[in-house]
Amino acid sequence: MREEEIIEFIKRRLKLKQEGVVIGPGDDTAVISYNSKEYLLLTTDCVVENVHFTRKEATLSLIARKAMAVNLSDIAAMGGLPLYALISAGLPEEITRRDISQIINGLNYMADRFNVDIVGGNLTKSDALFLDVSMVGKVEKKYLKLRSGAKPGDVIFVTGTLGGSRLKKHLTFTPRIKEAREIIKKVPVSAMMDISDGLSTDLTRLAVASGAGFNLYLDKIPVSADAMKISKNKEDGIFHALNDGEDYELLFTVPLRYKEKVPVKVNGTDIHLIGEMTEEKSYKGISTTGKVIKIFPSGYSHF
Structure with a gap:
């Protein structure tokens, strides 16, 4: 199973x-x-x-x-x-x-x-x-935030950078307690969770819990320097950012009308807009050329 x-x-x-x-x-x-x-x-x-x-x-x-x-x-x-x-x-x-x-x-x-x-x-x-x-x-x-509150049209954000955690980050990461508290006090977050098993898996979990789909802008995903160290090119780096897991960054959604209120940085940590929730329950990645790929939950699994 x-x-x-x-x-x-x-x-x-x-x-x-x-x-x-x-x-x-x-x-x-x-x-x-x-x-x-x-x-x-x-x-x-x-x-x-x-x-x-x-x-x-x-x-x-x-x-x-x-x-x-x-x-x-x-x-x-x-x-x-x-x-x-x-x-x-x-x-x-x-x-x-x-x-x-x-x-x-x-x-x-x-x-x-x-x-x-x-x-x-x-x-x-x-x-x-x-x-x-x-x-x-x-x-x-x-201030309670659940993973099930996202609505179609909400925009998707992540803190920090993703991928390559196996080189070091999975042992030395900083839990985003302070960042989460600052974000939820500044903007009405509709859904939130941490990225433990990889963006592809955890964003799918958030979408399923919220009864929605998503469009993920692949070029907007913040690929870590460590992910690029183990990658042949940027596309490979995006793959690691999607699937490596153990990033322990925040993944959250905000109603579109509050998008501009989301700070670009909290407590020294960058915040990145990476996509939007959709009414259609499909999980799509969109490249800069407009190519659409299906996002599968391909992150870490214990079994």
Whole structure:
């Protein structure tokens, strides 16, 4: 089964019982009733040795940093602020005190940077190292952003640059908490998510959730310098930007009438207009010559 099929299979078999669940499985985080002005955000993600990293390519500190960062990126995608984290770790039998210190240093680096308290967790022995983080955040009700709110005619934006993350960025990226907060306070964002599995996959997910299609202007996609390093030409670079994944940039839509209010840069990060949502439920890429190609969700998949 493909990853999307597994997720849908699981979702169909889950029955929500609590009235306080506002949004269950299917977005970047769950959304839970909290108080009259705010929601709680719940998310979890893990990094697993030889799946998301190898010990040869990364220090334990960078691996732990990434384990925190991918969850922070989910909170950012909902427009929220992180609060608390629980850490479950599977550690090989040969783990040393120095190794554990490196892991703690990486966890603390992200926790300190984004004002998160690590409040507990669990340990187990494992042949492969893994770190599983569960995170709690909050968001004002007026600022909550879902991936399902885009409408035909909305324009599509991304932060930063895309592609080539495997060279370095997937271990060192900065979760876009500050950028998301600034964007949603300046302009009425209609839908938002983070790009974890590649633009082709995640923009398709946003379109499906919103019941719309999209036109993607291929020449407007911000291709990273690292993507160009592993590319033969610009076309190849665009392919990497579409499909490499683990960019952890923000993907968001804005009603056309507010297009000019979207800043060109927030917190030192560039923002790029890359397309528009359409009423026709088709997923198209358009080149500078007018050539139209079908965009398939070809980014990262676990299965």
